[in-house]
Amino acid sequence: MSKIKPSKGAPYARILGVGGYRPTRIVPNEVILETIDSSDEWIRSRSGIETRHWASPEETVAAMSIEASGKAIADAGIDAAQIGAVVVSTVSHFSQTPAIATEIADRLGTDKAAAFDISAGCAGFGYGLTLAKGMIVEGSAPYVLVIGVERLSDLTDLEDRATAFLFGDGAGAVVVGPSQEPAIGPTVWGSEGDKSETIKQTVPWDRFLPDLRLRAGGGTPTGDVSELPLDSEGNVKFPAITQEGQAVFRWAVFEMAKVAQQALDAAGISPDDLDVFIPHQANVRIIDSMVKTLKLPEHVTVARDIRTTGNTSAASIPLAMERLLATGEAKSGDTALVIGFGAGLVYAATVVTLP
Numbered sequence: 001m002s003k004i005k006p007s008k009g010a011p012y013a014r015i016l017g018v019g020g021y022r023p024t025r026i027v028p029n030e031v032i033l034e035t036i037d038s039s040d041e042w043i044r045s046r047s048g049i050e051t052r053h054w055a056s057p058e059e060t061v062a063a064m065s066i067e068a069s070g071k072a073i074a075d076a077g078i079d080a081a082q083i084g085a086v087v088v089s090t091v092s093h094f095s096q097t098p099a100i101a102t103e104i105a106d107r108l109g110t111d112k113a114a115a116f117d118i119s120a121g122c123a124g125f126g127y128g129l130t131l132a133k134g135m136i137v138e139g140s141a142p143y144v145l146v147i148g149v150e151r152l153s154d155l156t157d158l159e160d161r162a163t164a165f166l167f168g169d170g171a172g173a174v175v176v177g178p179s180q181e182p183a184i185g186p187t188v189w190g191s192e193g194d195k196s197e198t199i200k201q202t203v204p205w206d207r208f209l210p211d212l213r214l215r216a217g218g219g220t221p222t223g224d225v226s227e228l229p230l231d232s233e234g235n236v237k238f239p240a241i242t243q244e245g246q247a248v249f250r251w252a253v254f255e256m257a258k259v260a261q262q263a264l265d266a267a268g269i270s271p272d273d274l275d276v277f278i279p280h281q282a283n284v285r286i287i288d289s290m291v292k293t294l295k296l297p298e299h300v301t302v303a304r305d306i307r308t309t310g311n312t313s314a315a316s317i318p319l320a321m322e323r324l325l326a327t328g329e330a331k332s333g334d335t336a337l338v339i340g341f342g343a344g345l346v347y348a349a350t351v352v353t354l355p
Contacts, residue, residue: 009136011137013137014355015129015174015176016143016355017175018071018175018321019073019075020068020315021071021170021171023059023169024056025053026053027051027053027054032164036159036160036161047285048283048285049165049307050308052168053168053169053310061090061150062107065088065104066107068149068170068172070108072145076177076355080109081111082143083175084114084135084140084143085132086101086104086147087118088115088147089147090119091119092149092151100117101147102115104147118131120344120346121199122316122341122343123280123346125172129348131144131146132176133176133184136176147171148172148315148318150170150171150313152312155201155239155240155241156241163240165310166310167310168310172318172319174318174355185350186266187348187350188262189346191344192255196344200243200343201239201240201242202241248282252286256290256339256347263349264337266350267350267351269351271295271300274337275299275300275335275354276301276330276354278338279303280316281305281317282342283306283311284306287303301330301334317340321338330354333353336353338351
């Protein structure tokens with residue numbers, strides 16, 4: 001017989017507060033068209049995007065996270081010192097170590113909270129939410145702060161017609177805490193690594209960095225750099241995110257609708273029971289196709305934050321959630337289906353009660 005005492009966590013977990021931060025600079029499609037051969041009408045029709053936010057040098061991953069987190073903590077009605085863990089999902093914090101979560105936890109004023117980063121692309125918020133739920137129920141943290149944050153403008157190739165218009169910057173955060181009733185459903189999550197080439201970084205760091213070091217020192221690269229992307233002046237481009245648009249679109253439309261339905265089934269509800277649908281803000285055509293495939297009733301509010309925010313990867317779901325609540329399009333206590341999907345290819349879907 002085991003001598004380990006059973007955990008003394010809460011019976012359930014719920015989202016208690018949400019906060020968001022969008023950089024002050026708003027970038028219309030006209031700016032994107034300065035470097036690609038396209039049109040405003042084409043961008044809007046293909047993605048739904050009209051504007052996006054790009055961060056200034058001062059709006060770092062940490063700074064945006066702290067702004068969003070402060071709002072979420074206040075919304076939850078707790079003090080930062082009560083937070084037992086900070087989970088940050090991001091692919092655009094460029095320091096390999098330490099995790100940016102440790103800096104955020106300290107600057108927020110937590111009491112030595114556990115802190116770590118995760119890399120799950122556009123599904124990162126769902127992964128973080130699932131981890132937070134487990135910590136609350138297991139009893140290892142009284143409250144957990146989950147942050148999705150990206151500076152994707154740093155990873156955007158403005159000469160790539162397929163992706164230059166897609167990405168934006170921002171941070172979204174939620175506080176997860178104890179609940180006496182189910183408020184975060186079972187998570188349906190997974191990955192399809194055989195499709196990982198469809199969304200990826202153009203140049204791995206181990207190929208880009210040696211070339212950068214040589215050029216910075218005035219030397220000439222001695223290795224094979226023939227496959228590295230070059231700009232118009234012959235310089236190696238900074239690594240960026242690239243994707244096979246049609247393959248990603250088909251996968252998201254057909255496979256993610258199935259995952260979304262599985263999350264509904266796991267929570268024991270039907271589309272008629274939903275009040276809100278908050279999918280990852282990847283493309284408005286994907287969102288509309290999922291709504292149709294799931295046969296969501298007209299009363300369900302659908303997040304289309306992508307129109308003015310762009311694709312912010314891990315930040316997109318909490319940012320969209322925050323905006324729906326702020327505008328009154330959704331209200332506290334509503335039942336929402338959330339689903340994230342992206343590079344990997346990874347995905348995570350669950351049903352939550354809105355804070």
